[in-house]
Amino acid sequence: xxxxxxxxxxxxxxxxxxxxxxxxxxxxxxxxxxxxxxxxxxxxxxxxxxxxxxxxxxxxxxxxxxxxxxxxxxxxxxxxxxxxxxxxxxxxxxxxxxxxxxxxxxxxxxxxxxxxxxxxxxxxxxxxxxxxxxxxxxxxxxxxxxxxxxxxxxxxxxxxxxxxxxxxxxxxxxxxxxxxxxxxxxxxxxxxxxxxxxxxxxxxxxxxxxxxxxxxxxxxxxxxxxxxxxxxxxxxxxxxxxxxxxxxxxxxxxxxxxxxxxxxxx
Amino acid sequence: xxxxxxxxxxxxxxxxxxxxxxxxxxxxxxxxxxxxxxxxxxxxxxxxxxxxxxxxxxxxxxxxxxxxxxxxxxxxxxxxxxxxxxxxxxxxxxxxxxxxxxxxxxxxxxxxxxxxxxxxxxxxxxxxxxxxxxxxxxxxxxxxxxxxxxxxxxxxxxxxxxxxxxxxxxxxxxxxxxxxxxxxxxxxxxxxxxxxxxxxxxxxxxxxxxxxxxxxxxxxxxxxxxxxxxxxxxxxxxxxxxxxxxxxxxxxxxxxxxxxxxxxxxxxxxxxxxxxxxxxxxxxxxxxxxxxxxxxxxxxxxxxxxxxxxxxxxxxxxxxxxxxxxxxxxxxxxxxxxxxxxxxxxx
Amino acid sequence: xxxxxxxxxxxxxxxxxxxxxxxxxxxxxxxxxxxxxxxxxxxxxxxxxxxxxxxxxxxxxxxxxxxxxxxxxxxxxxxxxxxxxxxxxxxxxxxxxxxxxxxxxxxxxxxxxxxxxxxxxxxxxxxxxxxxxxxxxxxxxxxxxxxxxxxxxxxxxxxxxxxxxxxxxxxxxxxxxxxxxxxxxxxxxxxxxxxxxxxxxxxxxxxxxxxxxxxxxxxxxxxxxxxxxxxxxxxxxxxxxxxxxxxxxxxxxxxxxxxxxxxxxxxxxxxxxxxxxxxxxxxxxxxxxxxxxxxxxxxxxx
Numbered sequence: 025x026x027x028x029x030x031x032x033x034x035x036x037x038x039x040x041x042x043x044x045x046x047x048x049x050x051x052x053x054x055x056x057x058x059x060x061x062x063x064x065x066x067x068x069x070x071x072x073x074x075x076x077x078x079x080x081x082x083x084x085x086x087x088x089x090x091x092x093x094x095x096x097x098x099x100x101x102x103x104x105x106x107x108x109x110x111x112x113x114x115x116x117x118x119x120x121x122x123x124x125x126x127x128x129x130x131x132x133x134x135x136x137x138x139x140x141x142x143x144x145x146x147x148x149x150x151x152x153x154x155x156x157x158x159x160x161x162x163x164x165x166x167x168x169x170x171x172x173x174x175x176x177x178x179x180x181x182x183x184x185x186x187x188x189x190x191x192x193x194x195x196x197x198x199x200x201x202x203x204x205x206x207x208x209x210x211x212x213x214x215x216x217x218x219x220x221x222x223x224x225x226x227x228x229x230x231x232x233x234x235x236x237x238x239x240x241x242x243x244x245x246x247x248x249x250x251x252x253x254x255x256x257x258x259x260x261x262x263x264x265x266x267x268x269x270x271x272x273x274x275x276x277x278x279x280x281x282x283x284x285x286x287x288x289x290x
Numbered sequence: 291x292x293x294x295x296x297x298x299x300x301x302x303x304x305x306x307x308x309x310x311x312x313x314x315x316x317x318x319x320x321x322x323x324x325x326x327x328x329x330x331x332x333x334x335x336x337x338x339x340x341x342x343x344x345x346x347x348x349x350x351x352x353x354x355x356x357x358x359x360x361x362x363x364x365x366x367x368x369x370x371x372x373x374x375x376x377x378x379x380x381x382x383x384x385x386x387x388x389x390x391x392x393x394x395x396x397x398x399x400x401x402x403x404x405x406x407x408x409x410x411x412x413x414x415x416x417x418x419x420x421x422x423x424x425x426x427x428x429x430x431x432x433x434x435x436x437x438x439x440x441x442x443x444x445x446x447x448x449x450x451x452x453x454x455x456x457x458x459x460x461x462x463x464x465x466x467x468x469x470x471x472x473x474x475x476x477x478x479x480x481x482x483x484x485x486x487x488x489x490x491x492x493x494x495x496x497x498x499x500x501x502x503x504x505x506x507x508x509x510x511x512x513x514x515x516x517x518x519x520x521x522x523x524x525x526x527x528x529x530x531x532x533x534x535x536x537x538x539x540x541x542x543x544x545x546x547x548x549x550x551x552x553x554x555x556x557x558x559x560x561x562x563x564x565x566x567x568x569x570x571x572x573x574x575x576x577x578x579x580x581x582x583x584x585x586x587x588x589x590x591x592x593x594x595x596x597x598x599x600x601x602x603x604x605x606x607x608x609x610x611x612x613x614x615x616x617x618x619x620x621x622x623x624x625x626x627x628x629x630x631x632x633x634x635x636x637x
Numbered sequence: 638x639x640x641x642x643x644x645x646x647x648x649x650x651x652x653x654x655x656x657x658x659x660x661x662x663x664x665x666x667x668x669x670x671x672x673x674x675x676x677x678x679x680x681x682x683x684x685x686x687x688x689x690x691x692x693x694x695x696x697x698x699x700x701x702x703x704x705x706x707x708x709x710x711x712x713x714x715x716x717x718x719x720x721x722x723x724x725x726x727x728x729x730x731x732x733x734x735x736x737x738x739x740x741x742x743x744x745x746x747x748x749x750x751x752x753x754x755x756x757x758x759x760x761x762x763x764x765x766x767x768x769x770x771x772x773x774x775x776x777x778x779x780x781x782x783x784x785x786x787x788x789x790x791x792x793x794x795x796x797x798x799x800x801x802x803x804x805x806x807x808x809x810x811x812x813x814x815x816x817x818x819x820x821x822x823x824x825x826x827x828x829x830x831x832x833x834x835x836x837x838x839x840x841x842x843x844x845x846x847x848x849x850x851x852x853x854x855x856x857x858x859x860x861x862x863x864x865x866x867x868x869x870x871x872x873x874x875x876x877x878x879x880x881x882x883x884x885x886x887x888x889x890x891x892x893x894x895x896x897x898x899x900x901x902x903x904x905x906x907x908x909x910x911x912x913x914x915x916x917x918x919x920x921x922x923x924x925x926x927x928x929x930x931x932x933x934x935x936x937x938x939x
Contacts, residue, residue, distance in 0.1 A: 035555050036710060037371035037751045038743075069553040185553050190746065191713055192739035198533055198569040205537035205618075206359035206564070208331060208350050213620060216324030222530040222620050248531040248570040248585060253621050307640035364665060366711035371751040373711045377665045384642040409922065410907035413661040416647045423642045472640050517936055544911035547904040551712035558712025565912070572912065575902045576716065576738025581915075591914070594936065599917015 035189045043188060046078035046090035047121075048111055050104045051131055051157060052097025054080075055174040056122035063177055070181060073188055088114060092187065094121040095166075098131045098157040105163050112164040117187060120159070120166040123173040123242045127276030130173065131157035136273065159276065168193060173242035173275055176228050196226040197247035200239050204230035212238040218263045220271050223249035223278075244277020251281050265289065292464040294478040295485055296453070301460065303476045304425075304451075305338045308386045312423070315355055316388040317345040332387075343389045346432050347612060351394050351540035355385055356418040357401070359537070359564050363414065363547065366558040373558075379417035386423045393437045393610040395426055395445040397540030402448070403604050405543060414562065415543075423468060426452035428492075431499045434613030436626055438497065439504040442610035456488045504611065504626045505633060506597075512633055513598045517590075521631040526586020528621040533566030535592070535615035535623070541608050542566070567592045593628065655697055664907065667709060667754040668694055668728065672747060678815050682735045682780070683745060684721065689728035689755060698728030701762025702787035703870075703898060703926040707906045708732065709754030710747075714740040717903045719925070720758065721783050723790030730755075733783035733815065759906040761926040763788050763896050768868045769798045776805045776881055778848055778873025782815045784898050784925075785872045793826045800866065803829045803855065807848035807877075810836045831855060848873075849880050856888055864888045869895045871929075882929045892930035899925050899932070 033040040047057050057079070061067060077087035093115035099105055112118055123129040134142045135156050143154055160166055170183055186193050196202070200221035204211075207230055212219035219238035221230070225246045232239050245251075258268045269285065272278040296304070308314060318340050320331040330345040332352035353359070358380070367374045398419065405415040426449040437443040445452060450469035453460040461481060464470050481489075536542040546565040551558045565572060568588045573581035582588045600608035609625060616624030630636065647661055656663035674686040687708075689695040700706075700720055709715040716738070722731035736745050747753075765788060773792060777785040785804075792802055804823060808814055811834050823830050833844045833851045844851055867890050871878040878897045885895055901913035901920045908922035916936035918924070927935075 033555050034370065035368065035551065035712070036373075036743075037748050038746050040555060066553065073553050073555070181553055182550060185551050185555075189551055189555065189712075191551070191743055194739065197571045198566075199530065201530065201532035201534050201620075202537065202566065202569065205350065205534050208354070210321050210323075210329050210349070211618065211620075214323040214329065214349075215321075222532050246531075246570075250528075250530045250585070250621075253528050253530060257620050308642075309640075311639070311641035368711065371748070373752060375667055375711065375754065379647070382644070384644050386642065405909065408908060409658050410664055410905075410909065411659065411661055412909055413647060413664050416661055420645050420647050421642075468642060475640070514936070543909070545904065546910065546912070547715060549710075549712050549714045560711075560715075565910075567911070573902050575900065576741065581901065591916075595911065595914060595917045599914070602917065 038190065040189055042073065042075050043092050044077045044087070044090040045074040045092045045094070045184075046087070046111075046115075047076070047080070047094045048078070048096065048107065049080065050095065050097030050108065050125070050160075051100040052122070052124045052129070054096065056096045056172070057094075059174050059177045060180060066177075066181060070184070074184060090115060092117045092119065094119045094170075095125050095160055096121045098124040098128045098159060099163060100131065100155050100157050101153050102155075108160060108163050117167045118160075118164065119168045119170060119183075120161060121170050122175050123171060123244070123275045123277065124157075125160045125166075126169045126171055127244055127279065128157045128159045129275055132159075132276040132279075133273065171195070171225060171243035171277075172228055176231065178229075179227055198226055199246040199249070200224045200226045200228065200230050200233065200243075202226055203228070204233045207234055209233045210236075212236070213257075213261055216261075218258060218261070218267055218271065220254075222257070223251060223254050225277075238271075240271050240274050241278055242275045244275070245281065249281075251278075251285075255285075292470065293481050294462040294464060294473060295456075295481040296460045296462050296473075296476075296478045298459055300477055301453075302338050304473070305341075305388060307472060307475060308388070308423070308425075309338075312384060312386045314386045314388050315352060316341040317348055318342060319345075320349075335388075341389060343427055345389070347391065347393075347429070347435075347614065349614065349618065350538050351397065351612075351614070352387060352390065353540065355387075356398070356422065357415060357543060357564065361414060361562050362559055363562045364560040366560070368556050368558060379414050381417050381421060384421040384423060385418075386425070388425045389427045390424050390449070391429045391612075392426065392445040393435075393442050393612040394540050395424060395448045396437075396442040396610045397612070398422075398424075399445075399448040400541050400600075400604075400606070400608055400610070401543060404600075404608075424449040424451070426463075428452075428454040428496075431496065431501070432613070433501055434617050434624070435500065435611060436502045436504045436613060437611035438500050439502075439506060440607060440609055440611035442612075443497075443500075454489060454492060456485060456492060459485075461485060461489050502613070502626055504629050505635065506607065506629075509607075509629065509633075510598045510601050513594060516632050519632060521628075522586045522590045525623055525628055525631070526584060526589050528623055529568060529585045529589050530621055531568050531570055531585050531588065532620075533569050534618050534620070535568065536566030537564065538614040538618045540610060540612060540614070541596075544572075567595065589623075593632075597629070654693070665756075667756055668698065670728070670753055670755045672749055672751050672753060673729075675749060678733065679813055681737075681813075682733060682783075682815060684816075685732045685734060685744070687730055687732060687753060687755065690752070695728035698758070700724055700758035702765060702791050703762035703784060703896075704758040704760050705906070705925060706730065706732070706755050706757035707759065707903070708740070708744075709756065710740060710743055711754065713743045715754075715756075715904070716740045717759070717906060717921070719784035719787070719898065721786040723787065723794060725790075725794055728755075731786075733780075733786065735780055757906060760921055761924055763870050763926055765791050770800060770866075772801045772863055772867040773799050774803050774805065774867060774869040774885070776848070776852070776869060776871045776873075778807050778877035778881075779809070779813065780815075781871075781873030781877070781898075782806055783872075785870060786816065788870055789823065789828075792828070793823070796826055801829070801863070802827070803831065805831045805833075805848060805851055805855070807833045807835070807851070810834050811838050811841045847880075848877060849884055852881065852884055856884075861889070864890055867894070871895060871897050875899075878929075886929075892933065893928045895929040896926055897929055897932055899927060901925075
């Protein structure tokens with residue numbers, strides 16, 4: 025999968041190197057990494073742009089000589105913290121890859137419960153180490169985040185292209201509604217279903233609403249997320265606090281808001 | 291203007307004639323909401339039976355056919371320190387719009403003023419607008435319609451044919467030469483005096499059905515006077531800054547431009563995408579300064595552009611009163627209520 | 638029976654080499670231009686000399702001081718920049734650019750000989766001819782010297798057409814001073830140059846303070862006749878031109894004889910994208926140069 029060595033590239037006369045890229049997974053489903061390999065149409069172009077040296081989903085060889093590290097998953101064990109620190113020391117660019125790495129993701133749901141109970145429920149009496157699920161940035165700094173559960177392949181390709189040519193990376197600051205309306209979807213609220221689209225950061229091209237499923241907020245809050253109006257909206261449409269909280273808590277991106285919400289409820 | 295009367299059962303002949311060699315865009319039922327009320331949309335159709343000419347209004351106007359939400363403005367081929375640019379307008383055939391309401395036709399007329407009738411006419415719009423054949427159809431006022439207040443309840447121009455339902459036949463306005471050449475290929479008759487009377491009665495009945503009004507008297511001045519009013523802050527607190535109002539608006543045309551490099555680094559693309567003035571970074575400049583960081587300043591700007599600035603420039607507002615923004619706004623912000631509150635009136 | 642609607646190519650018969658601004662072809666007309674020289678001015682700013690490649694296009698390219706162009710780096714983006722060079726040089730322009738965003742960061746990595754796109758010129762300029770025979774105050778704060786350098790060049794080249802000319806320029810500290818190599822030339826052309834910095838350094842011998850301080854000192858020695866026949870061009874951040882213009886107004890210079898340049902986000906430069914609107918005025922078309930009276934009447938302008 026390393027490919028042949030292509031000739032040096034430039035963009036507008038600026039030399040462009042083919043960076044060595046490594047993918048790592050902490051506690052995760054590796055679904056984000058699968059997104060990269062599951063479209064063969066652009067995979068070859070992707071591989072001519074970067075030199076992948078470590079990618080468990082698609083290759084067996086491994087190397088610790090890399091410039092860009094994509095770290096998928098959240099931290100739940102001590103050895104993961106050590107791995108993460110080693111990655112940080114080596115990588116010029118560390119990318120928090122997917123919602124688990126960015127916010128803790130679905131894994132952080134367990135933080136709501138008693139840790140002993142959670143462990144017994146999942147692993148029984150097996151001697152497994154599993155701690156609170158925390159985002160990558162609780163331990164090391166990340167240079168970039170790519171949101172989503174899973175990440176969106178088109179966005180990843182664009183971000184990687186921009187890293188390679190040295191162009192600043194920008195994310196949408198607006199909520200999912202913007203993309204959802206542009207796709208002319210029927211509003212989930214019109215269909216009588218809850219949706220976190222009005223407050224969740226876009227960039228997914230309204231992936232779930234396109235398939236008539238309400239947004240669960242996997243990308244975390246948009247830059248101007250109006251939580252108080254969201255509460256009103258949910259109430260007005262007959263959805264309980266718990267339905268809203270379930271969604272806000274699902275991926276961890278709204279952690280701050282949930283804490284405030286719970287405080288307000290008490 | 292030329293008037294004809296067309297038997298209802300002959301409308302399909304008009305459709306067949308147009309559909310024989312053109313793409314037809316028409317209102318269809320896209321689904322139904324939680325209360326089983328139909329949800330309509332403009333779509334490309336392949337049969338007369340798909341069309342719902344009795345539709346209330348579509349959630350989203352036919353915008354994507356004349357002002358796509360995303361559109362490629364130019365392609366680049368990179369060549370070392372040099373490059374080549376190719377500009378295209380993304381249309382290669384005309385579209386027939388079968389069953390457009392007066393508000394949506396008036397929206398096009400307003401867009402024509404700013405996008406075609408000013409300095410730097412916009413070829414991306416011109417190419418599509420000049421390849422529209424529009425068959426208009428009359429409508430019934432809905433509870434959210436305030437087109438009459440905005441002077442957009444009837445269309446005087448900007449279409450080819452306009453149909454008004456008079457029971458067993460349509461009263462047909464023939465505006466363009468193209469339309470004349472098509473309508474004469476099917477059986478119509480000269481409208482009789484009784485048809486005129488029927489038409490006028492229909493119009494007067496329709497006018498009585500409007501339940502919503504917006505007081506536009508002195509609005510430009512009032513908006514200036516109330517620039518610092520606290521009501522903006524109240525609406526701003528509700529606003530999701532999500533851009534839905536702009537996306538469902540038939541007259542919103544603000545956009546952003548984005549350039550991207552293909553993964554092979556030998557091609558690049560310039561893309562235009564419709565933007566919305568309520569989005570947080572609408573007026574943010576390089577370096578991070580934001581000229582409208584607060585939600586209420588953006589919402590206020592939206593009203594200033596539509597109900598003040600456009601009036602100053604074109605003697606009419608950039609709002610046709612279709613009510614779509616208010617219907618789609620999840621925070622329940624509607625134009626009639628905002629304007630009434632700025633005027634200090636109860637609605 | 639034929640219901641076919643004929644497709645109309647809106648560009649048919651429109652293809653020409655030089656478009657006027659009401660032609661459909663003007664909208665996405667990009668002049669290919671080459672970066673012929675790059676001068677480092679400060680840690681943050683460079684002066685880019687950019688020449689339209691086609692000789693005929695270059696000579697047809699005319700502009701007024703104060704107007705701007707949109708610079709395009711294919712695949713990277715576009716952004717508006719005031720022209721910093723003399724209008725007599727036509728399409729061989731200079732842009733003084735601060736490294737501050739996505740486009741400019743990439744631009745600073747380009748080498749001489751790279752081709753870029755130029756659209757424009759757009760917007761309004763300073764009404765230089767209206768100022769002929771008058772006393773001129775050219776006032777800049779910080780990067781405001783970039784748009785001011787074009788009227789300065791015009792005044793230099795037509796020095797006989799103006800009465801007394803003052804350049805008043807203030808920055809935060811001496812390291813931020815732009816175009817230092819030109820100061821002697823300006824003085825040699827009988828222009829009074831006054832420079833002030835907010836914070837000096839050990840080598841700084843000039844005055845220290847806000848720009849209004851130096852203005853007050855200059856004005857102390859000028860009589861009413863001077864102000865009656867004075868025009869001012871003020872470029873800089875809004876907070877600065879607000880103070881300066883108020884000071885000028887106290888000396889009875891009418892607001893319609895003071896000109897400022899506004900900065901906003903822009904995508905098209907042609908009054909279509911609406912990103913630059915202030916209230917409901919397109920800064921790209923009705924501005925960026927406004928007289929101060931008009932600015933005072935724009936909601937949310939400063």
